[in-house]
Amino acid sequence: MAVTTVEPAEVREVERRVLTTTVEKMVAWARSGSIWPAQFGLACCAIEMMASAGARFDIARFGSELFRASPRQADLLIVSGRVSQKMAPVLRHIYDQMLEPKWVIAMGDCASCGGVFNNYALVQGVDKIVPVDVYVAGCPPRPEALLYGVLKLREKIAAGGGRR
Numbered sequence: 749m750a751v752t753t754v755e756p757a758e759v760r761e762v763e764r765r766v767l768t769t770t771v772e773k774m775v776a777w778a779r780s781g782s783i784w785p786a787q788f789g790l791a792c793c794a795i796e797m798m799a800s801a802g803a804r805f806d807i808a809r810f811g812s813e814l815f816r817a818s819p820r821q822a823d824l825l826i827v828s829g830r831v832s833q834k835m836a837p838v839l840r841h842i843y844d845q846m847l848e849p850k851w852v853i854a855m856g857d858c859a860s861c862g863g864v865f866n867n868y869a870l871v872q873g874v875d876k877i878v879p880v881d882v883y884v885a886g887c888p889p890r891p892e893a894l895l896y897g898v899l900k901l902r903e904k905i906a907a908g909g910g911r912r
């Protein structure tokens with residue numbers, strides 16, 4: 749029986765033309781490119797979040813320009829600013845209304861750890877209320893920093909991480 753040998757050039761040509769993957773990886777890749785944030789601003793950081801959606805910073809480059817007014821149409825909650833104790837149950841309610849899978853970015857020092865407001869009125873880090881995937885430092889973080897956070901989240905989602 750004749751043995752057929754495969755030339756390295758043929759192998760390279762097949763590798764160049766054929767893509768193999770899994771459904772899970774395809775879905776994760778697609779999700780990472782179309783993260784829709786909830787239209788939800790809390791404090792001064794929200795001004796920078798709004799700026800990120802404008803023409804200058806253009807969050808649409810990363811597929812996230814559709815800020816949804818309904819949490820049921822959003823899969824990203826950007827906690828943009830300090831969270832008061834009174835606001836905490838509201839924030840949790842919004843998070844619970846979002847469909848799975850969903851992700852959270854803590855934007856700014858206040859959302860991440862309470863920032864300069866170490867007092868009884870504010871939640872000392874939103875991760876005490878909802879699980880956080882990415883923390884963006886700054887007071888306030890510039891829109892570029894938020895976009896960097898979105899890119900980090902995209903990497904995490906594409907790798908299949910952060911799903912709940």
Ligand code: SF4
Pocket residue numbers: 791792793828829830855856857858859863886887888889
């Ligand atoms: S981190 Fe700074 S800019 Fe953001 S909500 Fe707190 S005080 Fe305002």
